[in-house]
Amino acid sequence: MTNDSRRLRFGMVGGGDATSVGALHRNALRLNGDTELVAGVFSHDLEKSRRIGAELGVAEDRVYASAEEMAVAEAARPDGIDFVDISTPNAFHYPASKAFMQQGIHVACEKPLCLTPEEGEDLELVAAESGTLFCLMHTFTGHAMSREARALYEDGVIGQLRTVVVEYPQDWLVDALEQETEQDKTWRSIPELSGRGAAIGDIGSHMENWVHYVTGLRVTAVLANLEAIGAGTMLDNNFQVITKFENGASGFFWGSQVAVGYDNAFKVILLGEKGSIEFWQENNNYLVLRLRDQPAQILSRGSSYSRPESLKYLRTPKGHPEGLTEAFANIYSAFTDAVRDRQAGVVTPEHDYGYPTLSMGLAGVRFFNACVDSQEAGNTWVQL
Amino acid sequence: MTNDSRRLRFGMVGGGDATSVGALHRNALRLNGDTELVAGVFSHDLEKSRRIGAELGVAEDRVYASAEEMAVAEAARPDGIDFVDISTPNAFHYPASKAFMQQGIHVACEKPLCLTPEEGEDLELVAAESGTLFCLMHTFTGHAMSREARALYEDGVIGQLRTVVVEYPQDWLVDALEQETEQDKTWRSIPELSGRGAAIGDIGSHMENWVHYVTGLRVTAVLANLEAIGAGTMLDNNFQVITKFENGASGFFWGSQVAVGYDNAFKVILLGEKGSIEFWQENNNYLVLRLRDQPAQILSRGSSYSRPESLKYLRTPKGHPEGLTEAFANIYSAFTDAVRDRQAGVVTPEHDYGYPTLSMGLAGVRFFNACVDSQEAGNTWVQL
Amino acid sequence: MTNDSRRLRFGMVGGGDATSVGALHRNALRLNGDTELVAGVFSHDLEKSRRIGAELGVAEDRVYASAEEMAVAEAARPDGIDFVDISTPNAFHYPASKAFMQQGIHVACEKPLCLTPEEGEDLELVAAESGTLFCLMHTFTGHAMSREARALYEDGVIGQLRTVVVEYPQDWLVDALEQETEQDKTWRSIPELSGRGAAIGDIGSHMENWVHYVTGLRVTAVLANLEAIGAGTMLDNNFQVITKFENGASGFFWGSQVAVGYDNAFKVILLGEKGSIEFWQENNNYLVLRLRDQPAQILSRGSSYSRPESLKYLRTPKGHPEGLTEAFANIYSAFTDAVRDRQAGVVTPEHDYGYPTLSMGLAGVRFFNACVDSQEAGNTWVQL
Amino acid sequence: MTNDSRRLRFGMVGGGDATSVGALHRNALRLNGDTELVAGVFSHDLEKSRRIGAELGVAEDRVYASAEEMAVAEAARPDGIDFVDISTPNAFHYPASKAFMQQGIHVACEKPLCLTPEEGEDLELVAAESGTLFCLMHTFTGHAMSREARALYEDGVIGQLRTVVVEYPQDWLVDALEQETEQDKTWRSIPELSGRGAAIGDIGSHMENWVHYVTGLRVTAVLANLEAIGAGTMLDNNFQVITKFENGASGFFWGSQVAVGYDNAFKVILLGEKGSIEFWQENNNYLVLRLRDQPAQILSRGSSYSRPESLKYLRTPKGHPEGLTEAFANIYSAFTDAVRDRQAGVVTPEHDYGYPTLSMGLAGVRFFNACVDSQEAGNTWVQL
Numbered sequence A, B, C, D: 001m002t003n004d005s006r007r008l009r010f011g012m013v014g015g016g017d018a019t020s021v022g023a024l025h026r027n028a029l030r031l032n033g034d035t036e037l038v039a040g041v042f043s044h045d046l047e048k049s050r051r052i053g054a055e056l057g058v059a060e061d062r063v064y065a066s067a068e069e070m071a072v073a074e075a076a077r078p079d080g081i082d083f084v085d086i087s088t089p090n091a092f093h094y095p096a097s098k099a100f101m102q103q104g105i106h107v108a109c110e111k112p113l114c115l116t117p118e119e120g121e122d123l124e125l126v127a128a129e130s131g132t133l134f135c136l137m138h139t140f141t142g143h144a145m146s147r148e149a150r151a152l153y154e155d156g157v158i159g160q161l162r163t164v165v166v167e168y169p170q171d172w173l174v175d176a177l178e179q180e181t182e183q184d185k186t187w188r189s190i191p192e193l194s195g196r197g198a199a200i201g202d203i204g205s206h207m208e209n210w211v212h213y214v215t216g217l218r219v220t221a222v223l224a225n226l227e228a229i230g231a232g233t234m235l236d237n238n239f240q241v242i243t244k245f246e247n248g249a250s251g252f253f254w255g256s257q258v259a260v261g262y263d264n265a266f267k268v269i270l271l272g273e274k275g276s277i278e279f280w281q282e283n284n285n286y287l288v289l290r291l292r293d294q295p296a297q298i299l300s301r302g303s304s305y306s307r308p309e310s311l312k313y314l315r316t317p318k319g320h321p322e323g324l325t326e327a328f329a330n331i332y333s334a335f336t337d338a339v340r341d342r343q344a345g346v347v348t349p350e351h352d353y354g355y356p357t358l359s360m361g362l363a364g365v366r367f368f369n370a371c372v373d374s375q376e377a378g379n380t381w382v383q384l
């Protein structure tokens, strides 16, 4: 934050529980220290929302009953919010984002972008009309080393992508899934709230997004196998997807939420003509770069040889680990840079700021919906 | 080798070049020290074969023109070979194995078993009739920790398999493939010698076999995508396969021979109801075991807590690494144990000795042929 | 921060440059979000200090010329600071800490505590008289897994410590040291500002502290070899120390600031009668626990089996890395818990809050001074 | 072994038990396949020695009562042994080596070379007079990557050594040591058989040797602390040594045989002016190379970029692990190359073959004796 710039004002939609991802958003925004929370709809339940607003120091009259009400009211205030941060269950991303963009308010929204390609296309239209910025919170792209990977790829260090392998095993839903009954199931098990497909939309969208973000390549076809393992009520919790990318490269995605003993082991191997890049989010301060006929290299965040893109929001020196909080914070830093530029009349393509965009979000929604289509069609290729 | 037992006599078919896998077979057999090489067809070219036989100390009259000739001649000798070791290009596995089994000579043969399911079924018939033993050289099953994994699985430590992920990237064919012309192509690029499918038969068969060996589960259906990346003449060199196993579990297999910077990174994650097991052949002295709500455990070969199955052929103490030579040697030890037992009139099921069997080999041939079928049918499910 | 509690007010002494550790302190305190910066002496140079104060939103009249002036003035205000955060060069830790404690203001201070044992003893007296709290910013103790290690040790999981090995290689001073001339040398090369011994006080103190923090054991004797490698002007930049602890255990400490290619590789192996614990700060979300006749265990932060002590300030779920910022933030959380308790009249021993204490700091100062004594005496045992 | 060369004949002194290191020697020599065992004193006990000789196929009249008898008898035979392999307890290395060298028979002997510097000096004289070759079995130097490290160091890749850190924790003596009584103690606990110092001579000698082997630098002074931890009868089982090398570099050696949970974790960090090299014998197929301002590099055995020195005895392709057996076998290969050259009249300095030499062995004996001196003198510097 430069000397004379004021703190940006933001509001939240969602994030009303201590374990919600919205709490991590607040951590990251506090770490950045250049914004202040002034408004919100923290829960569907207005009572609860008010209680949380009070705890968070939000003025009572700026805790609203709905995103739509908040959008209109804040747009009308001279000291209205500069942007909104949306972290509700998936189904509300679309209406909430739309409401704020229509009022000319910039949006940072959780992933997946929305439930259907149609919703996503509509959001693209609205964004184009309103001229608002849209930042999609695909956390892993916020790691400095994801940006290093992107810079390396864009520089042609590994050549054209030939194939990519993405694994994402977790076990945090093992217990939940096995015990969940019809009554106590959470929004993640309810297609109307979560979207078609559960794990594929939840973690599959991270996987597709990271590859898209780093290589700029879109998935053009998928061949998917979605499974529901165990006795719970949830839809898919384990999936394998074979993909084709626009440049002809292939991909292999495996995700699981019942992988006993795995915490959050998102791992990508990008294989190019001249080399390969390995990123493992549980070890996010490093990247492995392999070049033809050379020893494997371990790139360490914050080094003298690091790319400007990964050094941009450096908070701690090399060897002093950064983590998920910084990943979120880096995305917000890129986004608030864009917001300040817009407010100052500077127009730069959103891609250049380094945060995931609405158009990537739409590609992601197409991706996971196509995976469900492929599954429903008996595991056949589906074009996007 | 017990005090009074004599060294077993064996012959080789193949293994005539320093870089052939047959040279590794000889290393392993020498390490074991309980056999002697007395006969062979080391090459298609009799001249070359004689030269090699001489170098290896094989009597001139026991270097033969063909496997068939050798089988008949050796069977007729009072000091004939106890077993034959076959390491020719794939196409010769079937006729050679058959020739020896028909003469009542036990066989250790390289993978894949043969080219087609029909050949494999015929070999099963011949084996049943002749009562000979058959050991398939799927190297990775020879690692002590593969046997530890098998013992853990059989004991139910991780419960029923739910899904499995196998990766096998290599880069040793990158240069070869890109430069290979019609004239200079090796047997691996010629379907008549290699079989339908190249990488899928070559490394895909290792992948399927390891899972089969450890869990006892057969693949019942495959959905495969085979690709030929780069400018060479070879068939597939990169593949993704989604599989179903007989117990309903799913699988995800990725293999590549153009993965720049990867040496021989065969890695498996077996995910069960109660835990998971991770094996990485480049780090073959360890196994990672993850159990529900417990820290991940690193099992080290040769420890006080190791299973008898992995301790059986221990050659070096814990912390003193064993490698591929021991993996081969362990398979031979199991096989020669079986041969000696048979010669002593003791009949035990081959499975119990711990080497991969003919029936596993047949499953493997069905597997890779089904993958090619799936590819040819436009990537659809093919039942085995 | 509970609902009705107000933000604590704090002031800073030091931290006036973007690369100063004080900037990381502010990051951590912002992440916690329960304090506000209201006063400071950010630099020796009042002009610079004012400029920084303004940037940080500190009222002009609360930017002071010296720590002493600030202590008196803030103590006199009804809205005076609740605690001070000191991050100046080492030499100023003592006078500044003393000044604030004498005014009854709680202190969080950077390491090492001070320059000499005499200063440290004086601080203990002042603390006892004033009844103020004192938190020493030994960062690595703030990692959740350091607290896990402490809980494991206190529970007797590895039995009594037998020996400990601590390594701490860095390379960040390689260039500096080689180029530094008499004119441009920084405070780290000036004994009056840095203390006797450079690396031994700077990183050696972290090493001794971590072991003391986790095991509760004091070093009673040292046998040290301090070296100045390379062409710079600095004192020691590489050292080896053999130690004895009060329970008879031995220790071996190696630290280097000219270890080319090492970022900040602080690593400890605690070896006990029944097991051992390994902590590596560059991989701070894990701990390796080895127990007799059992596989090595990898403990992952935030797991179901984690100790309450390491879960206490959990910010992100398991598998979502935390880093140095959280380590600092955890120390502050413990400290502000203590400050609030004191303000509420609750008196609990400082040890129980989990932050490093003044008495640990004094032990650390004795440690590094004894190391210099040992070096000066020709590398002989020096009792502490 | 070239076509026309005969197998070398060798005899053994020691190696009479399945768990003796001599059994590993035989494994390695069989793997090489270019030697045959024809004579031996396998045990002090002639009866036992004869039984073992018979099992190993050694003619009855070539099983001798003592090394001295064997040396004389074998030297007298036209088909006498080409070299002897000695793997007795330490105390017998000296008399046995001397006996064979005096008869002009080349020697491969286990470490440490002997018990005292005087013995070692005498062996140097005898070797000079007899013109025999002497190979010291310091196993870890046999790993291909130790030779890669040596080649890198000799090429100046990391510049002059500045400091070195060697760790060697094991736990295999924990149980033994605690239970050992006066009656049942093994030769390792008896100074007359083991030498002054136990662990320091046993594993300390490996540590000093590896550094000497790779860098060519001798230790010139030691400052040692030797400890006997636990209730057993053994001498030291844990030690810390600070060293000085002839070029002014320092060193830090920690060894332990009561490090619960550590298998055989020999690890070295060589720190030079321009970079550093890390070798970990439990992961012996790799080396980490760190160069200034560059990413860390993982060198993999058998790669296109590997040095000729490490490729020389390559047995398995990259990514197919080699282990301890190959380490032993590589040392023997270098030694038998030298023996054959000598027999053919070619004289090349022993250093160039790549096996550890007698002169290195003497340096090692001086090293561990000096460590004991340092301990006895109250942990003071002792010059070598």
Ligand SMILES: NC(=O)c1ccc[n+]([C@@H]2O[C@H](COP(=O)([O-])OP(=O)(O)OC[C@H]3O[C@@H](n4cnc5c(N)ncnc54)[C@H](O)[C@@H]3O)[C@@H](O)[C@H]2O)c1
Binding pocket: A013, A014, A015, A016, A017, A019, A020, A021, A022, A041, A042, A043, A044, A087, A088, A089, A090, A092, A110, A111, A112, A137, A138, A139, A202
């Ligand atoms: N980027 C990441 O790594 C990541 C991680 C977790 C979750 N997420 C995404 O964040 C979103 C929220 O997930 P979560 O795990 O925090 O869920 P959650 O159920 O824990 O929290 C959702 C919060 O939204 C509130 N809410 C529900 N309906 C609302 C409405 N209509 N208006 C306002 N608030 C409402 C709830 O009260 C709750 O506090 C999901 O879209 C999910 O995909 C992303």
Ligand SMILES: NC(=O)c1ccc[n+]([C@@H]2O[C@H](COP(=O)([O-])OP(=O)(O)OC[C@H]3O[C@@H](n4cnc5c(N)ncnc54)[C@H](O)[C@@H]3O)[C@@H](O)[C@H]2O)c1
Binding pocket: B013, B014, B015, B016, B017, B019, B020, B021, B022, B041, B042, B043, B044, B087, B088, B089, B090, B092, B110, B111, B112, B137, B138, B139, B187, B202
């Ligand atoms: N288990 C493993 O890890 C592993 C590794 C490599 C190869 N293999 C298998 O081993 C086999 C051989 O592969 P390779 O890499 O050694 O091939 P290669 O081409 O290097 O060697 C094949 C050898 O067989 C000889 N040969 C060819 N035709 C013959 C015939 N008709 N009769 C006798 N000898 C003949 C050749 O002269 C050559 O020496 C293949 O089936 C392959 O799949 C297995």
Ligand SMILES: NC(=O)c1ccc[n+]([C@@H]2O[C@H](COP(=O)([O-])OP(=O)(O)OC[C@H]3O[C@@H](n4cnc5c(N)ncnc54)[C@H](O)[C@@H]3O)[C@@H](O)[C@H]2O)c1
Binding pocket: C013, C014, C015, C016, C017, C019, C020, C021, C022, C041, C042, C043, C044, C087, C088, C089, C090, C092, C110, C111, C112, C137, C138, C139, C202
């Ligand atoms: N805990 C850790 O991990 C860690 C890391 C780095 C530094 N440190 C410690 O933090 C302290 C500062 O180190 P640094 O690297 O930030 O040094 P630095 O030189 O980068 O910063 C010191 C700051 O203090 C200010 N200052 C100097 N004299 C002052 C005075 N008399 N009054 C007020 N401010 C003054 C300077 O203007 C500067 O902004 C040292 O004691 C060091 O040991 C600890």
Ligand SMILES: NC(=O)c1ccc[n+]([C@@H]2O[C@H](COP(=O)([O-])OP(=O)(O)OC[C@H]3O[C@@H](n4cnc5c(N)ncnc54)[C@H](O)[C@@H]3O)[C@@H](O)[C@H]2O)c1
Binding pocket: D013, D014, D015, D016, D017, D019, D020, D021, D022, D041, D042, D043, D044, D087, D088, D089, D090, D092, D110, D111, D112, D137, D138, D139, D202
């Ligand atoms: N290089 C390595 O990695 C390594 C590993 C282990 C041991 N060693 C060394 O090898 C030597 C033997 O150690 P070990 O562990 O095999 O011991 P061990 O006690 O297991 O075996 C020693 C063998 O020597 C025989 N022996 C004893 N006295 C003899 C004599 N006078 N003449 C002939 N044979 C005799 C014994 O019968 C026994 O078979 C030691 O010097 C040790 O330092 C080296």
